[in-house]
Amino acid sequence: MAVARTPRARATTDRSGPSSRSLLCVTQQAQGYPEPDGNYLGLQYAQPPGGHYPQQVATGHLRVNIQGSVMTSSFVPPTLLINNQVVRSSYGPNDYVLPAGQYHVSAYAQWMRRYGDAALDLVLQPGQAVEVFYAAPYNQFSSGSMGFTHQPRKGIGLLVGLLGCVMFFVLLMLVIGFMP
Numbered sequence: 001m002a003v004a005r006t007p008r009a010r011a012t013t014d015r016s017g018p019s020s021r022s023l024l025c026v027t028q029q030a031q032g033y034p035e036p037d038g039n040y041l042g043l044q045y046a047q048p049p050g051g052h053y054p055q056q057v058a059t060g061h062l063r064v065n066i067q068g069s070v071m072t073s074s075f076v077p078p079t080l081l082i083n084n085q086v087v088r089s090s091y092g093p094n095d096y097v098l099p100a101g102q103y104h105v106s107a108y109a110q111w112m113r114r115y116g117d118a119a120l121d122l123v124l125q126p127g128q129a130v131e132v133f134y135a136a137p138y139n140q141f142s143s144g145s146m147g148f149t150h151q152p153r154k155g156i157g158l159l160v161g162l163l164g165c166v167m168f169f170v171l172l173m174l175v176i177g178f179m180p
Contacts, residue, residue: 058126062096064089064105067135067151078109078116078136078144100126107144109136116144 066078069091080089083104087096106119116136124130135151136144142155 058100059097060100060124060126061129062098062103062105062122062124063129063131064094064096064107065131065133066091066094066107067133067153073136074109074111076110078107078134080134081106098124100124100128105132105146107134107136107146109144111140113140115140116142118144118146120146120148 062082064080066080066089068074070077073091077090080087080094081104082096082098084106087094089107102121102123104119104121106117108114108118109116118134120132122130122132130148132146132148133151134144134146135153138153138155138159141158145151145154
């Protein structure tokens with residue numbers, strides 16, 4: 001691969017230090033290292049040393065459904081952990097292709113403090129698809145729910161009781177305020 005050198009490219013390659021990456025350094029890479037777009041030069045069809053190919057790993061499909069939305073739960077989606085490693089997640093279905101084996105799936109919600117912890121242990125067989133559901137609670141004083149079927153959200157009783165008390169005191173103040 002030939003790269004045309006311009007005075008600007010020469011000026012950027014003369015600097016030393018880890019932060020001085022130029023167009024020339026990025027586009028001319030040794031065989032086997034990824035280009036910025038992720039294309040591996042020469043490694044796609046090259047035979048490994050000794051003629052042995054790596055053994056294929058049997059995988060399974062894990063789908064974790066985080067119930068709720070930004071409008072019904074929280075602006076911050078719950079945090080999802082697989083084997084105590086935080087993974088990217090959002091409301092709705094989250095799909096992960098994992099090697100077959102035993103997994104510990106847990107989730108929690110966060111607002112001012114951590115709440116709604118729920119966990120589930122499962123075994124993922126080769127070629128198997130497992131679907132897990134997580135529901136964060138309505139308030140910070142209840143635990144979350146996780147299982148293999150659609151989960152009910154906990155904490156509705158406390159929320160309704162709190163709102164009922166507020167409505168009672170508002171009505172009481174209105175009645176007392178309008179009485180002569």
